[in-house]
Amino acid sequence: MRDKDDSKYELATFAAGCFWGVESIFKQVKGVVETTVGYTGGTYPNPTYRDVCTGITGHAEAVMVKYDPKIVSYEELLSMFWRAHNPTTPNRQGPDMGTQYRSAIFYHDLAQRRAAEKSKEDFDRSGVYSSKAVTQIVPASTFYEAEDYHQDYFEKHGGRSCHTLRSK
Numbered sequence: 001m002r003d004k005d006d007s008k009y010e011l012a013t014f015a016a017g018c019f020w021g022v023e024s025i026f027k028q029v030k031g032v033v034e035t036t037v038g039y040t041g042g043t044y045p046n047p048t049y050r051d052v053c054t055g056i057t058g059h060a061e062a063v064m065v066k067y068d069p070k071i072v073s074y075e076e077l078l079s080m081f082w083r084a085h086n087p088t089t090p091n092r093q094g095p096d097m098g099t100q101y102r103s104a105i106f107y108h109d110l111a112q113r114r115a116a117e118k119s120k121e122d123f124d125r126s127g128v129y130s131s132k133a134v135t136q137i138v139p140a141s142t143f144y145e146a147e148d149y150h151q152d153y154f155e156k157h158g159g160r161s162c163h164t165l166r167s168k
Helices: 019-027 049-053 074-083 110-126 153-157
Strands: 010-016 032-040 060-067 103-107 136-139
Touching: 010 019, 010 074, 019 032, 019 060, 019 074, 060 074, 060 103, 074 110, 103 110, 110 136
Parallel strands: 103 136
Antiparallel strands: 010 060, 010 103, 032 060
C-alpha cells in the first residue's frame, strides 16, 4: 500500500465487523485516497479468507486506510470508526459472529495509540450505548491483503452495506 510517492499520506487500520461494509464507509471520506481490506492481528502466516473464517488464525477482518492528513485527521477517522459499528458487542457485528469480526484499532505509532485511547474514553463517556466499548487498541502488525474479489466488493458486485453511520 505504500510507494515512493506516499510520504504525504498516513495509514490507519480498523476492524469493525465485515470488512466490506467498513471499507465502503471509509471510501466515502474526503481525504481517504485508498482502502485495502485484509486480515491482521493474528498469528497464522499468509491467511486466506477460508482460514480466517475458521476463527483459529486470530486475525480480524480489517481495513487499511491510506489518507491525506492535510484533508482528514486521524481523529476524524476515529469518529467514523466509532459511528460505523457497535463497539460494545464482543466478536460480533449484526449477524456476523466470531473473533474475526471483533472491534479493534491497530495503531501505527504512539500518536495514533494516544488518539485511539482518548477516543475510546470519549466514546465510553458519551452514553451512546449503555455498555462500554470492548474495542481492542493494539499495535499494527502484519497486514495481509484479502483476495482480489474482496477488494471494493460493493463496487464490483452491487449490494449495500449493513454498516450505517450513526449521527454524532
